[in-house]
Amino acid sequence: MPATISYANVLHAVGQVLDQIGAKSIAIHEEEDGLVVEGFNSDGQLLVQMHYDIASLYELLKAQAGQPAAANASADDGVLHRFLAQYDRELVGSVL
Template sequence: MPATISYANILHAVGQVLDQIGAKSIAIREEEDGLFVEGFNSEGQLLVQMHYDIASLYELLKTQEKQPETVSEATAEGILHRFLAQHDRELVGTVF
């Protein structure tokens, strides 16, 4: 099955890489030939700079599609709350 190219899938895959290295803040810039990504620690020091051209983004997406999704809904909720707490934010919902 070919990798689906969308901003959601690309950002999810890149986000997982940043999570693995422990980035606390990020900067992502779209360039003509791909993405330039920077990850910083909690003190604002640069941890990593990555340049993903189109081919490497495609490979990253293909690799991620092969990995089973192991995050349950409860775990995802915990991750969201931890992220919001680390960045001194709160979740605001909308009621329809």
């Protein structure tokens, strides 16, 4: 099933990644070629900065759409880790 690109689907998928790393606040900047997502801890320090181009967003949505809801919530195999491993991506500016 192809992933539907909508703000609701994008924010849900990206939100799962941010929940996985424990972000307490976020900033999302739309750019011409995709999104820059920043996650901050409770002290306002940058935890992670991720750049999703259009292809990365599509793949993230497609991967999420193909998984049952229970798998999305699994603490052992989080969305962030699956996405990074499957698409050979890495976090930019991570201080985890």
